[in-house]
Amino acid sequence: DLRMIVSQNPGLNERVNRCQFHLVDSGQLEADSSWHFDNICSPFSRLYFIRAGEAFIVDENGKTRLLPGRIYLIPAGRNSHYCCPVTMQKVYFHFNLFLPSGFDLFEGLDTCLEIPAEPGEIERVYQLSDGQGLADALALRQHLDAVLSRFIAAGQLEERADGHNSELLQKLFALVYQKVTARTRVQDLARQLSVSGSTLSKSFRQETGRTVSEYLDSLLLRQACRMLLSTNLRIGEIAEKLQFCDPYYFSRYFKSRQQETPSHYRRRMSGSV
Structure with a gap:
């Protein structure tokens, strides 16, 4: 047979x-x-x-x-x-x-x-x-x-x-992957995941040792850096795509974390191949 x-x-x-x-x-x-x-x-x-x-x-x-x-x-x-x-x-x-x-x-x-x-x-x-x-x-x-x-x-x-994360965090990662902006809020994410903000925050800290807000901020900064180095978009266009209220606020945000303005960062890093 x-x-x-x-x-x-x-x-x-x-x-x-x-x-x-x-x-x-x-x-x-x-x-x-x-x-x-x-x-x-x-x-x-x-x-x-x-x-x-x-x-x-x-x-x-x-x-x-x-x-x-x-x-x-x-x-x-x-x-x-x-x-x-x-x-x-x-x-x-x-x-x-x-x-x-x-x-x-x-x-x-x-x-x-x-x-x-x-x-x-x-x-x-x-x-x-x-x-x-x-x-x-x-x-x-x-x-x-x-x-x-x-x-x-x-x-x-x-x-x-390996990524041994709970189902809740896996759903969170899928939700924000490549989609985080300056307007992304913990409470909004929790609502989309059908849990309370405190439940999401507690689970995230237990599994990663950091807060959800810190995680979102890290993703946002990395996305800003990548856009500055891998695109020809103007600073204002990047600010708009990342949903900052204006280019000035984006520059303040970036400088507070990188100790230099977006334009200086782009000039300094250009050519470093």
């Missing part, structure tokens, strides 16, 4: 869909000693495939030397100094690997991550990054996914991606 046997991996679909990859910027760089940036703290993580030369990334934990044949991951939110003594060639990718909470998987790591490139890998990435068609784009995405999986294994980051 013929029969059909189906074998499934419990939780596989959820794990595959848990993290959302978003490519912010990419390119190839041939740098000299003018590649020098201080106090760079990005709302996205960075992948560097070093082809030739050398450079350095310096942070509070010391100096990381960027060498040919190596791949480096600089986590989002890591305050660092970048310098190139002579010359360097690399392919770079600025990206976010978003967890359901809206935070980057690598955000908050206290060090840069480093792995060796496989034979021919860097040249292959150069070729794919020059591609114009969908096939090359998908092949590049597949390769970046594989590289990130190597970094997750090397950095023992599986627990970060």
Whole structure:
């Protein structure tokens, strides 16, 4: 008799869909000693495939030397100094690997991550990054996914991606993911989730150690930073999209958290590839 046997991996679909990859910027760089940036703290993580030369990334934990044949991951939110003594060639990718909470998987790591490139890998990435068609784009995405999986294994980051949250918090994350604005309020979210504000706040603090308001503020600031660096929108347009009452209030909000105005932040961070 013929029969059909189906074998499934419990939780596989959820794990595959848990993290959302978003490519912010990419390119190839041939740098000299003018590649020098201080106090760079990005709302996205960075992948560097070093082809030739050398450079350095310096942070509070010391100096990381960027060498040919190596791949480096600089986590989002890591305050660092970048310098190139002579010359360097690399392919770079600025990206976010978003967890359901809206935070980057690598955000908050206290060090840069480093792995060796496989034979021919860097040249292959150069070729794919020059591609114009969908096939090359998908092949590049597949390769970046594989590289990130190597970094997750090397950095023992599986627990970060597990996301053992209650159903209530999972619904909250889905509600605000990529949708938070200056007008997002805890009470409104609680109402949409059919719970009281106090119940939502208590559950959130118990599971995360922070308040809902702090979480929403962090998401809003990261969204503002990403829009300043990855779009050409004017400050007033960003303020409008994030539903601030006016550009002046948005600038005050941003400066109170970043210690610089949105326009200064955009100028200072531009070119830091």
